[in-house]
Amino acid sequence: MWQWDPIRTWLSGQIGEYWSLPLLTAVQILMVMVCLILVMAFYTLAERKVIGWIQARRGPNRVNLLGIPGAAQPFADVIKLLFKEILIPADANGFLFRLAPFLSMVPALAIWAVIPFAPERAFAKIDAGLLYILALTSMGVYGIILAGWAANSKYAFLGAMRSAAQIVAYEIAMGFAMVGVLMAAGSLNMGDIVRAQSGGPLSWNWFWLFPLLAVYFISGIAETNRAPFDVAEGESEIVAGFHVDYSGMAFALFFIAEYVNMILISALTVIFFFGGWLSPFQGYLPESSLLAAPGFFWFGLKTLAPMFTFLWVRATFPRYRYDQIMRLGWKALIPVTIVWLLVEGVMVYCHVGPWKGQV
Amino acid sequence: MFATILFFVFAAVLVGAALGVVLARNPVHSALLLVLCFVASAVIWLLLEAEFLGIVLVLVYVGAVMVLFLFVVMMLDINVEQLRKGIAGYWPIAVAVAGFVVFAMLNVLVARRLGGLALKTAPALPAGYSNTRALGEVLFTRYAYPAQVAAVILLVASVAAIVLTLRRRPGLKPQDVAQQVAVRAADRVRLVKMPAERRP
Numbered sequence: 013m014w015q016w017d018p019i020r021t022w023l024s025g026q027i028g029e030y031w032s033l034p035l036l037t038a039v040q041i042l043m044v045m046v047c048l049i050l051v052m053a054f055y056t057l058a059e060r061k062v063i064g065w066i067q068a069r070r071g072p073n074r075v076n077l078l079g080i081p082g083a084a085q086p087f088a089d090v091i092k093l094l095f096k097e098i099l100i101p102a103d104a105n106g107f108l109f110r111l112a113p114f115l116s117m118v119p120a121l122a123i124w125a126v127i128p129f130a131p132e133r134a135f136a137k138i139d140a141g142l143l144y145i146l147a148l149t150s151m152g153v154y155g156i157i158l159a160g161w162a163a164n165s166k167y168a169f170l171g172a173m174r175s176a177a178q179i180v181a182y183e184i185a186m187g188f189a190m191v192g193v194l195m196a197a198g199s200l201n202m203g204d205i206v207r208a209q210s211g212g213p214l215s216w217n218w219f220w221l222f223p224l225l226a227v228y229f230i231s232g233i234a235e236t237n238r239a240p241f242d243v244a245e246g247e248s249e250i251v252a253g254f255h256v257d258y259s260g261m262a263f264a265l266f267f268i269a270e271y272v273n274m275i276l277i278s279a280l281t282v283i284f285f286f287g288g289w290l291s292p293f294q295g296y297l298p299e300s301s302l303l304a305a306p307g308f309f310w311f312g313l314k315t316l317a318p319m320f321t322f323l324w325v326r327a328t329f330p331r332y333r334y335d336q337i338m339r340l341g342w343k344a345l346i347p348v349t350i351v352w353l354l355v356e357g358v359m360v361y362c363h364v365g366p367w368k369g370q371v
Numbered sequence: 372m373f374a375t376i377l378f379f380v381f382a383a384v385l386v387g388a389a390l391g392v393v394l395a396r397n398p399v400h401s402a403l404l405l406v407l408c409f410v411a412s413a414v415i416w417l418l419l420e421a422e423f424l425g426i427v428l429v430l431v432y433v434g435a436v437m438v439l440f441l442f443v444v445m446m447l448d449i450n451v452e453q454l455r456k457g458i459a460g461y462w463p464i465a466v467a468v469a470g471f472v473v474f475a476m477l478n479v480l481v482a483r484r485l486g487g488l489a490l491k492t493a494p495a496l497p498a499g500y501s502n503t504r505a506l507g508e509v510l511f512t513r514y515a516y517p518a519q520v521a522a523v524i525l526l527v528a529s530v531a532a533i534v535l536t537l538r539r540r541p542g543l544k545p546q547d548v549a550q551q552v553a554v555r556a557a558d559r560v561r562l563v564k565m566p567a568e569r570r571p
Binding site for chain 2: 149
């Protein structure tokens with residue numbers, strides 16, 4: 013296991029606490045970023061492979077890595093995109109056109125600051141962690157709107173409008189689902205939310221808050237503009253939606269932001285509803301055994317399940333019609349969350365379920 | 372020291388962006404500079420350890436209100452030159468309003484709150500202070516009823532806004548989703564069994 017503390021004490025002995033703390037934090041941030049981008053790269057490969065298998069195809073199988081067909085496809089894609097020219101349409105608003113990819117990329121990465129990867133392992137253990145996540149996910153929409161507007165193209169603008177309306181609508185359902193989680197945990201701190209679920213799989217939130225889990229995940233799919241909610245880039249109607257005029261790495265930044273957001277929604281689903289870094293054997297195996305110990309292993313393993321579900325959903329469902337998306341968001345998901353918040357309030361009041369011990 | 376530098380950087384950004392909101396020619400640029408204003412003031416709140424307020428400012432204004440604002444501004448086809456024609460005549464009113472706001476803020480913030488015109492930094496907060504917790508305690512105990520009354524007023528206002536803008540156009544043929552969901556294959560497809568023709 014990687015030991016961080018000796019390095020910290022050694023470095024602060026060399027150059028003092030004032031300089032070593034920012035330096036080490038920067039190194040840690042860089043490590044997380046690189047890991048995220050790598051996971052994202054192979055997630056795109058996994059997506060194409062999984063959807064291929066679901067549709068009885070092979071998926072990418074030409075670029076081999078260590079003898080595995082298709083395993084180096086992400087690197088091939090990156091090299092291709094890096095060498096492409098970034099075109100800027102003549103009538104586009106140049107500054108905003110260049111700014112938009114960054115505006116969608118930065119919030120996607122900045123949210124990871126409050127994600128607890130393992131017990132006591134988060135960059136910022138702030139008390140308003142949940143709010144921070146809500147605030148930053150809502151900032152991601154600017155990249156999309158600006159990309160659509162600055163390109164000065166009707167297709168891009170239509171995509172941006174659709175996406176903005178959709179994200180604003182589903183954010184409400186998502187926020188309500190998070191309210192249920194914070195009622196269960198009694199805290200907005202991400203670490204406390206995980207700790208409040210300790211005690212085995214049945215005391216994780218998914219059991220008592222199952223409707224909220226469903227709402228959260230569905231609105232997560234809608235927030236990331238993934239199929240079946242991908243009308244913002246519906247190829248059959250508006251070519252590629254908001255990023256129709258982007259090429260090369262500018263397009264790749266939107267692409268990376270989308271996939272990092274998918275990984276993020278998966279990680280948040282695990283933290284809110286499946287006990288984050290807690291072990292599923294907790295309470296069944298003795299506390300001293302290795303399998304019952306909480307840690308990053310469990311968090312990473314559990315995050316893969318919602319990540320797979322994203323791909324599964326994409327390969328299974330046809331795209332929603334736009335009015336149906338709005339209908340689902342406003343008339344189905346929001347009422348479900350409101351009803352379940354009332355039910356949860358009654359449960360908290362009567363000390364049912366995980367709220368048994370609370371006063 | 373570092374916090375002071377941050378404060379001045381973001382205060383400068385805030386003032387610059389606020390000027391930009393008024394002076395920018397393109398309304399979309401104005402709206403975006405307003406977003407920058409909100410973000411900069413949220414950072415200043417964070418520097419005062421008011422993390423809850425700072426994040427809620429970003430969440431509500433940047434994340435929801437300004438998105439809708441931009442939405443509208445982008446769709447309007449505004450003739451900026453036409454709007455700017457008579458604007459120079461309004462400067463006395465603008466100066467009066469600005470002067471009053473500056474006076475009020477100086478009065479409240481400098482004279483009353485910090486005691487005297489000499490600028491002082493905000494008092495240091497105790498180590499375990501959590502802005503979220505402190506606000507929650509005040510909001511749910513002392514101001515529980517005012518908060519709920521404010522919430523009801525906002526709800527009434529939003530319902531009223533929807534009712535006022537609701538228009539029923541006759542002759543529309545929207546899909547009835549319940550009817551669409553209730554459709555079964557037997558209603559739409561008729562399977563006809565026919566014997567195979569025999570070759571004569």
